[in-house]
Amino acid sequence: MMSSFWFGCRARVVQVLSSMAVVLLTLASPARAHEVLPSITDMTQDGSTLVFDMRLNIESFLAGINQAEVADTAESAQAATYDQLRALSAAELDARFSDFWPRMAENITVRVGDQTMPLTLTGVQAAEVSDESVARLSDVQFTAPLPDGADAVQVGWIRPYGTLVVRQMDVEDPYSGFLEAGQLSDPITLTGGNAMGAVATFFSYVPTGFDHIVPLGVDHILFVLGLFFLSTHLRPLLWQVSAFTLAHTITLALAALGYVTVPASIVEPLIALSIAYVAVENIFLRTLSPWRPFVIFGFGLLHGLGFASVLAQFGLPEANFVPALIGFNIGVEIGQICVIAVAFLCVYQAREYSERGERSVTAAALYLVAATLMIAIAVPLSIWAPEVLSDVFPILAIIGVMLGLSAAAVNVAQPDTYTNMVAMPASVLIALIAVYWVIERVFL
Numbered sequence: 001m002m003s004s005f006w007f008g009c010r011a012r013v014v015q016v017l018s019s020m021a022v023v024l025l026t027l028a029s030p031a032r033a034h035e036v037l038p039s040i041t042d043m044t045q046d047g048s049t050l051v052f053d054m055r056l057n058i059e060s061f062l063a064g065i066n067q068a069e070v071a072d073t074a075e076s077a078q079a080a081t082y083d084q085l086r087a088l089s090a091a092e093l094d095a096r097f098s099d100f101w102p103r104m105a106e107n108i109t110v111r112v113g114d115q116t117m118p119l120t121l122t123g124v125q126a127a128e129v130s131d132e133s134v135a136r137l138s139d140v141q142f143t144a145p146l147p148d149g150a151d152a153v154q155v156g157w158i159r160p161y162g163t164l165v166v167r168q169m170d171v172e173d174p175y176s177g178f179l180e181a182g183q184l185s186d187p188i189t190l191t192g193g194n195a196m197g198a199v200a201t202f203f204s205y206v207p208t209g210f211d212h213i214v215p216l217g218v219d220h221i222l223f224v225l226g227l228f229f230l231s232t233h234l235r236p237l238l239w240q241v242s243a244f245t246l247a248h249t250i251t252l253a254l255a256a257l258g259y260v261t262v263p264a265s266i267v268e269p270l271i272a273l274s275i276a277y278v279a280v281e282n283i284f285l286r287t288l289s290p291w292r293p294f295v296i297f298g299f300g301l302l303h304g305l306g307f308a309s310v311l312a313q314f315g316l317p318e319a320n321f322v323p324a325l326i327g328f329n330i331g332v333e334i335g336q337i338c339v340i341a342v343a344f345l346c347v348y349q350a351r352e353y354s355e356r357g358e359r360s361v362t363a364a365a366l367y368l369v370a371a372t373l374m375i376a377i378a379v380p381l382s383i384w385a386p387e388v389l390s391d392v393f394p395i396l397a398i399i400g401v402m403l404g405l406s407a408a409a410v411n412v413a414q415p416d417t418y419t420n421m422v423a424m425p426a427s428v429l430i431a432l433i434a435v436y437w438v439i440e441r442v443f444l
Contacts, residue, residue, distance in 0.1 A: 034057070034072065034073045034074070034082075034086075034134065034135035035071065035072055035073075035135065035216075036057075036060065036065070036067045036070055036071055036072060036073060036135075036162060037057060037135060037137070038162065038163035038164065038165050038178070039054060039055065039056035039057075039161070039162065039163070039164050039165070040054065040055045040056075040164075040165040040167070041053065041054040041055075041155075041164065041165070041166055041167070042054075042167050042168075042169050043153075043155065043166060043167065043168050043169060043188075044168075044169040044170055045146070045170070045171075045190055048145060048146045048148075049143050049144070049145055049146060050110065050117075050143060050144045050145075050146060050153065051122075051141065051143050052110075052141065052142050052143070052144070053139065053140075053141050054139070054140045054141070054142070055137050055138070055139055055140075056137065056138065056140060057135045057136060057137055057138070058085075058093055058096075058097050058124075058126060058136075058138045058140070059073075059082050059085040059086050059093070059135075059136065060073060060082065060135075060162075061097075061100070061104060061161065062081075062085050062093075062096055062097065062100055063076070063078040063081040063082040063085055064078050064081070064160075065078050065082060065160075066159075066160040067160060067161060067162025067163075067181070068159045068160055068161075068162050068163075068181030068182065069160075069385075069391065070391060071215070071216045071391050073135070075391065077386075086129065086136065089128070090125075090126040090127060090128050090138075091126075093126035093138065094124050094125070094126050097124050097126070097138075097140070098121065098124060101121045101124075101142075105118075105119040105121070105142070107157055107158040107161065108142075108156075108157045109154065109155065109156045109157060109184060110144040110153060110154075110155055111153065111154040111155075111184075112146065112147055112150045112152070112153050112154075113150075115147065117144040117145055117146075118144070118145070119142050119143070119144050120142060120143050120144075121140070121141075121142050122141045122142060122143055123139075123140070123141040124138070124139070124140050124141075125138060125139045125140075126138040127139075134264055134265075146190075150190065151189065151190055151191070152187040152188060152189050152190060153187070153188050153190065154184050154185050154186070154187055154188065155179075155184070155185045155188065156179060156182070156183055156184035156185055157182075158182060159181040159182030160181070161181065162181050163178065163179065163180060163181055164179045164181075164183075165177070165178055165179070166179060166185055166188075168188060168192065168194070171190075171191060171192030171193075172192045172193070173192050173193045173194065173195040174192055174194070174195055175188045175189075175192075175194035175195065176195065176196065176317040177196075178204060178205075178208065195317070195320070196317070196320065197320070198320050198322075198323040199323070201317060201320035201323045201324050201327065202320075202323040202324070202326060202327040203327065204324075204327065205323075205324045205325075205327030205328040205331065206327045206328070206330055206331040206334070207331060208327075208328055208331060209307075209327065209328040209329060209330065209331020209332040209333075209334075209335065210331040210332070210334050210335045211331070211335075212307060212331070212332060212335070213331075213332055213334075213335025213336060213338075213339065214335045214338060214339065214395070215391055215392050215394075215395055216391075217335070218394045218395070219271055219272065219275060219306075219434075219437065220303060220306070220335075220336075221339050221394075221395070221398065222275050222279075222398075222430050222433065222434065223244075223271075223274060223275045223278060223299070223303065224241075224244075224336050224339045224340060225339065225343055225398070225426070225430060226275060226278035226279045226282060226427065226430055227240040227241060227244065227278065227296070228339075228340055228343050228344075229279075229282050229422075229423040229426055229427050229430075230281075230282050230285065230287075230288065230292075230423075231286070231287060231288065235288075236287065236288035237340070239288060239292075239293050240288070240292065240293060240296045241336070241340075242293075243293040243294070243296045243297040243300060244296050244297070244299070244300040244303070245300070245333060245336075246297065246300065247296075247297045247298070247299070247300025247301045247303075247304060248300040248301065248303045248304030248307060248332075249304065249329055250301065250304060251300075251301045251302075251303075251304030251305050251308065252304040252305075252307050252308050252311075252325070252328075252329060253325060254304075255304065255305055255308030255309075255311075256308055256311050256321075256325055260305065260308075262305050264309055265441075267302060267305045267306055267309070268306070268441045269437075269438055269441040269442045270302050271299075271302050271303060271306050272434050272435075272437035272438045272441055273434070273438050274299035274302055274303070275430060275431075275433075275434035275437070276430075276431050276434035276435050276438060277295070277299070278296070278299070278430075279427045279428070279430040279431035279434060280427075280431050282423065282424070282427035283424060283427050283428065283431070286419070307328075307329075307332060311325075311328060342399065343402060346370075346399060346402040346403055346406060347402055347405075347406050347418065347422055349363045349366075349367070349406065349410055350363075350367075350405070350406035350409040350410055350417070350418045350421075350422050351418045353409070353410045353417070354409060354415065354416060354417045354418035354419070355415075355418075357413060357414060357415040358413055359410060359411055359412055359413040360410050361411070363407075363410040364407045364408075364410045364411045367403050367404070367406050367407035367410065368403075368404075368407050370403050371400050371403040371404050371407065374396045374397075374399055374400040374403070375400070377396060378393065378396055401426065401429065402422070402426065405421060405422045405425055405426060406422055408421050409421040409422050
C-alpha cells in the first residue's frame with residue numbers, strides 16, 4: 001500500500017510540474033518581449049533655454065503602456081500595438097511621435113518656482129531595428145524657456161511613463177537623479193552643486209539592484225534556486241553563492257567601467273544555458289562536486305554582464321561611481337539572500353521530515369493552506385491590478401510549486417523524500433524553463 005501511495009504522489013507531482021511548466025513558459029517567454037527600461041534625459045542650459053536630450057523607447061509611449069506597472073512590454077494589454085509600432089521604419093516612427101508630442105508634453109513637468117514651463121519639440125531620431133531581442137531606443141530633443149532670474153528647476157513626469165533618469169550637463173557637481181515613476185525631482189540648481197553625496201548615492205542604488213532580482217530577475221531567481229536545490233546542507237550552498245557573488249561582482253565592475261562589453265544577444269542565451277546546466281547537474285549529483293564552484297564562478301561572470309546591462313541603460317554618476325556600484329551590487333545580494341530565505345521557509349518542514357523518514361498530515365495541511373494563499377493573492381490582483389499580477393505571477397508560481405511539492409513530500413513516510421519529491425522535480429522544472437529560454441533567445 002505504501003508503494004502505491006508513493007507512486008500516486010509521484011504521479012501528482014509530475015502532473016503539477018507539467019501544468020506549471022506550461023503556465024510559466026507561456027508567461028515568461030512571449031514571442032516578442034522587451035524589457036521596460038528607464039528613460040534618460042540630459043539637461044543643458046543654453047542661455048535662457050533649457051535643452052533636454054532624451055533617450056527612450058518611443059513605441060512604449062505611443063502604445064500607451066503603463067511603464068510603472070510592467071517589467072516587459074509583452075506583459076501589457078497593449079503588447080500587440082507595441083509590436084505593430086516596432087515594425088515601423090525609423091522615418092515612420094519619427095512622424096508618429098511628432099504627432100503624439102503635444103499629448104506627451106502635457107504630461108512632462110519642467111517647473112521653475114510655481115510656474116510650469118511650456119515644452120517645444122526640436123528633434124526626434126528613431127533608431128532602426130538592428131536586434132530583435134532588445135528594445136529600440138530613440139533620441140528626442142525638446143526645450144523649455146527659462147524666466148528671468150531663474151536659478152533652479154524641477155523635472156518629472158506622470159507615473160505611467162515609468163522611471164526617469166535626469167542628468168545635468170556642463171556644470172560643476174551636476175545633479176544626477178534616478179526618479180521613480182511619477183516622482184518630481186528636488187530643485188536642481190542651474191549653476192550646479194546638486195550632486196548627491198557618496199552616502200546618498202549608495203542608498204539610492206541599493207533598491208535598483210534589489211529590483212533587478214525581485215521581482216524583475218526571474219532568470220537570476222531560478223539560477224539561485226538551482227544552487228539552493230543541490231543539497232540540504234549549508235556548506236555546499238555557501239561555496240556556490242560565494243563563488244557566484246565574487247564572479248558577478250568582478251564583471252559588473254569591469255563592464256560598468258567600460259573594460260568589458262558583450263552584446264545582450266550573446267549574454268542572455270548563455271545565462272539561460274547556465275541555469276539549465278545547474279539544474280541538470282542537480283538531477284545527477286547529490287553532493288557538491290570538486291568542479292562545481294569553478295563552473296559557478298564562470299557562470300557568475302556571465303550574470304555580472306547581465307547585471308551590467310541594467311546599469312548601462314542609465315549609467316553611474318562619475319563623481320560617486322564606486323558608491324553607486326557598491327550600492328547596486330549590495331541590492332543584488334540582498335535580493336539573492338531573500339530568494340534563498342523564502343525558498344528555505346517553503347521547504348523547511350519537507351527537509352525536516354525527510355531526514356527523519358516521517359510523514360505529517362498537519363504539515364501537509366499547512367503547506368496546502370500556504371499554497372492556497374498564493375492563489376488568494378493572485379485572484380484579487382487579476383481583477384483589480386492585472387498588470388501588477390503579470391509582474392509578480394512568476395514569483396507566486398515558483399513559491400506555489402515549492403509549497404505543493406513540499407506538501408506531497410511530508411505526506412510520505414520515507415527517507416530522502418525532500419530530494420526525490422522536492423529538489424529533483426523542482427530542478428527538472430527549472431531545467432525545462434531554462435532550455436526553452438535558450439531556444440527562444442537564440443532562434444525566436
